[in-house]
Amino acid sequence: MERVLRLASENAAVIFSLSSCCMCHTVKTLLADRGVRVTVYELDEEPKGREMEKALAQLLRRDTPVPAVFIGGQLVGSTDEVMSLHLTGSLLPLLRRAGALWV
Numbered sequence: 836m837e838r839v840l841r842l843a844s845e846n847a848a849v850i851f852s853l854s855s856c857c858m859c860h861t862v863k864t865l866l867a868d869r870g871v872r873v874t875v876y877e878l879d880e881e882p883k884g885r886e887m888e889k890a891l892a893q894l895l896r897r898d899t900p901v902p903a904v905f906i907g908g909q910l911v912g913s914t915d916e917v918m919s920l921h922l923t924g925s926l927l928p929l930l931r932r933a934g935a936l937w938v
Contacts, residue, residue: 851903870937
């Protein structure tokens with residue numbers, strides 16, 4: 836858990852992902868298309884990815900812990916929460932305050 840929280844706090848926008856996950860791809864594309872500087876950790880390519888996945892499952896209280904999105908070091912959630920923020924117009928201001936947007 837400590838490693839996940841440390842990595843999440845080191846950058847303005849962080850996604851913990853699996854390279855084969857279509858929902859992860861959707862969230863990464865959404866943020867990239869809006870010019871977000873996002874750091875992505877592909878758990879299936881990380882040496883301690885399984886441990887990180889278990890920690891994220893605890894944080895999210897879900898069996899499927901990816902994608903897990905952190906903005907400004909705070910857990911935003913998974914696809915549903917990110918899309919909800921996007922649809923209400925709250926995502927970009929949140930990213931801007933965290934310093935994850937160039938503009």
